[in-house]
Amino acid sequence: MFTRARRVVGLGSVLLFAAACGTTGAATTAVDAGPPRSGGTLRLGISSNPDCLDPQQVGTNAALNVGRQLVDSLTDQDPADGAIKPWLAEKWEVNADSTAFTFHLRAGATFSDGAPVDANAVKSSLDGAKALGAKGPLASSYLAAYKGSEIVDPLTVRVDFSAPSAQFLQASSTMSLGLLSPAAYKKTPEQRCQGDGLIGSGPFVFESFKQNQQVVITKRKGYAWGSPLWQHPGDAYLDRVEYRIVPEPGVRSGSLASGQLDAITDVQPVDEPQFTGNGFTEPVRANPGIVFNLTANTTRGVLTDARVRQAVSKGINRQEVTDTVLTKNYKPATSVLGAATPLHLDLAKELAHDPAGAAALLDSAGWRPGPDGIRVRDGQRLSAAVIFSAVFNQNQSALELIQQQLRKIGFDLRIELHTNAETTQLQIAGDYDFLWYNVTRADPDILRQTFSTKASNRSKLAQGGPLDAALDKQSATVDPAERKPAAEEAQRIIVEQAYSIPVFELTQVWGIGPKAHGVAFEASSRLRLFDAWVS
């Protein structure tokens, strides 16, 4: 049913292609804007300082929204259905156990320093990304089992892994593994952070970066190797993009409304009504990957009992969370993976609000209502803490609402805010009851990286369980027919055992002024500016 719906949308986009108006996850352009125009500057308000611009290094939206425009990738991912499409690689082969990927590159693509995009450049880019280690947390997680790259001929390269790495195919489409010129690796990672040696083959080139102020990128002339998923061939439309860093949300939206900016990212729920109608548009896309969730440490306290975890899941009213704390643009989670993730399985029924079911589970586990409404058993209170950081503005209020909801089933959720660094430290040490977070990744393998006992194992499971088996299986094949059942089984186990209790999908909400058009989402819900133009 779901696959079918997708196919229909896909067909629709083909028909609409001539009208240059994609409906498939790309932001819509204003109807009467006329044909796209070349030239001009897009003034784009972003919410935080990118700190470091090298897309191989930093995994924040601020950095990736810049980096995506500067680098091309071996492949591209269709935001409509997650399919992997050619880009710098015209075609590729993957061996049976997904440990060797052979890419055949297109001829003629060059980096902005003139160096050719060839097998050698792919090798030096992947070697360079791997060498970053923890300085490039996303890239190095994609390359966790990377053994090396073999130059087969000038335009053919084989990438070898020491373990099945089906996820690498999707990873090859991300800016985190975007290609940089061999010359880039003669600079230090720190220099590349500041734009020095940040030489890609993308449709824009780096011009300047003033910390906390702005990043400027300009059009790459003679660009002719865009992704087939894009709406037009040749150069980008825009001459120049100015990313203005505007941390205060009210100022960001006010600057857009008053015409001082052409477009902004991170429209806050409270500001959303400003940009509906009246010449403004508000593109919205949920992030793929792991949704905001309470990941349970199954070795801690009351959470060792599956019935307690399941009761917590039933006690949460997800719709109320999105309705109250967020807006209609944010959707309740229907799985541990967001709906925009390839191979997402709809488990909305399993995640329905069911306080009676929760009470029955807790009764059967011997937890009886105590004097203050919180259940007790053998003098122990039904209580657990959740640690989180303020990476998303509404985290605190969402958790406070969940706390109230769980109180109604007699569960005491204690909320503990920490800094990013401290949260990461506690997470690595396994020192938590519940962990609240999301991870953006347009591939189901993020489940393996997060829950496999051989990877992060955030639920602290024992080795060799059925979840490990399903996660390993999805990791060993790029064939959707084989991968799908394994990825779906993994989601089902995680949700049914309530190893993770999904709550809502992180969603990107942008505000686009009347003069800006064609600002689009790529598959990981980050900015794609190739087709953007200003009137």
Next chain:
Amino acid sequence: MTGVPRRLAQAVVVLWAAFTLSFVILYLLPGDAALARLGGGEGVTATPAEIAAVRAEYGLDDSLVVQYGKRLLAALHGDFGTSVITGDTATHMVFGALPSTLALTGLALVLAVVFGAGVAVLGTYTRVRWLGNLLLSLPPLGTSLPSFWVGLVLIQVFSFQLRWVPAIGSDGFVSVVLPAITLALPTGAVIGQVLAKSLRTQLGESYVEIVLAKGASRRRVHFGHALRNAALPAVTLVGVVLGNLLAGTVVTEAVFSRDGVGRVTAAAVGTQDIPVVQAVIVLSAFFFVLINLAVDLLYPLLDPRLRAVTRG
């Protein structure tokens, strides 16, 4: 004069203490910049070995004493190290942000003095009772309004409605006006409060009656005698005022999307980026020392009694 070497020694101690305290506090906080760089919950999969490698590269795995020693030695050569978060050198980040912050705090200081002194002097001078009351109620109001809110209101009115000035950025003189007013308000209010109070005290002194009895005009008494004596406590405030201004930049620069030391500081503290925080703190301490020295030297000029004491 024994004062100068002693003051220099004091200055060195202050700088050293600022350096040391900032290091110890950031070191003692849980987590470190290597972890902060992984980015909240998103940094899922870095292995402990990879994190250890980053720590080793930035010397974050050394013991407290070794790290402190290394940093102190390098700092003595003007090298505060490289930011773990941005990859830029700490000194480059801070000095790069400095001009914009100096422009902001400089204008804010001027506005604060004009506003504070103006309100205090006029408020105590006028004989129109309601006007005096109104003027003298401004400083308490100014200190109680959150500058965050003031900034947003100013932006709303002068940028979004009237469109006289840009709401964001730090290019050109126009861009500094609203933030400077925002920053000057609480500081000017403090100056106004202190000056008004000491003006009233001075005006109640017996020497004022004597001067008046001798036939001096009210204006002359007010500006020539009372103000000069009342200015002394206000000048003492300069150190505090400077502190207020620098602290205020953290909020003001963020509200007005300006680059500057306040932004750099806020980000660096949040990510426990020790090199950057230390560079900021030592620089601020240096300014403090300098200003306080200037104030000390200014005292004798304002107060002949102090001149006599120093000579004695």
